[in-house]
Amino acid sequence: QSVLTQPPSVSAAPGQKVTISCSGSSSNIGNNYVSWYQQLPGTAPKLLIYDNNKRPSGIPDRFSGSKSGTSATLGITGLQTGDEADYYCGTWDASLSSGRVFGGGTKLTVL
Amino acid sequence: EVQLVQSGAEVKKPGTTVKISCKVSGSTFTDYYMHWVQQAPGKGLEWMGLVHPEDTETIYAEKFQGRVTITADTSTDTAYMELSSLRSEDTAFYYCATSRSIVGATDAFDIWGQGTTVTVFS
Numbered sequence: 707q708s709v710l711t712q713p714p715s716v717s718a719a720p721g722q723k724v725t726i727s728c729s730g731s732s733s734n735i736g737n738n739y740v741s742w743y744q745q746l747p748g749t750a751p752k753l754l755i756y757d758n759n760k761r762p763s764g765i766p767d768r769f770s771g772s773k774s775g776t777s778a779t780l781g782i783t784g785l786q787t788g789d790e791a792d793y794y795c796g797t798w799d800a801s802l803s804s805g806r807v808f809g810g811g812t813k814l815t816v817l
Numbered sequence: 818e819v820q821l822v823q824s825g826a827e828v829k830k831p832g833t834t835v836k837i838s839c840k841v842s843g844s845t846f847t848d849y850y851m852h853w854v855q856q857a858p859g860k861g862l863e864w865m866g867l868v869h870p871e872d873t874e875t876i877y878a879e880k881f882q883g884r885v886t887i888t889a890d891t892s893t894d895t896a897y898m899e900l901s902s903l904r905s906e907d908t909a910f911y912y913c914a915t916s917r918s919i920v921g922a923t924d925a926f927d928i929w930g931q932g933t934t935v936t937v938f939s
Contacts, residue, residue, distance in 0.1 A: 741925035756925035803879035
């Protein structure tokens with residue numbers, strides 16, 4: 707059971723928009739920055755969004771992040787077949803067992 | 818360009834210890850925090866712990882406390898993750914990753930290694 711809750715899967719057609727939610731609590735998302743990672747099949751994860759809504763160099767502006775209270779959202783517009791991947795949210799958790807935590811991951815299918 | 822290159826695949830027997838390396842190139846090793854992340858087959862990402870090469874500070878996830886040791890060698894710009902008392906559930910990919918801080922702005926894992934597969938098999 708992951709500390710952060712993500713939907714197991716989402717799907718949409720090419721060219722459409724999709725959002726992936728990440729729900730936590732005041733000990734993690736509520737008081738810390740959220741980052742998002744994309745893991746293409748058979749590859750290492752890659753940073754997509756950091757500090758809630760910032761994109762590293764080279765990440766297209768089709769990818770966006772937002773945070774409100776104890777939840778965060780990853781948005782992807784203009785879906786492409788190459789976006790099919792697993793997506794993970796992550797943050798710091800300041801509870802008794804402090805450390806970095808991830809969501810369980812969301813499988814994106816581009817129909 | 819910062820790159821993290823990990824050591825190769827390992828096959829281990831239950832009860833033994835594995836040590837994986839992660840060499841940093843293209844930047845100053847001591848500028849980063851080095852993390853290790855476990856990913857079991859078909860499962861999600863699980864943070865194991867970190868080391869700060871500049872002062873060797875370590876923080877370990879509760880789940881792995883007592884079995885994991887993360888170190889850094891500044892003479893070779895290499896981080897290591899040692900996992901002991903291996904069991905079948907430790908069969909997984911292990912990734913190293915860097916961050917600029919532990920918590921707060923720039924605490925995201927911005928660069929990842931290619932991953933090292935560890936198989937625990939009797």
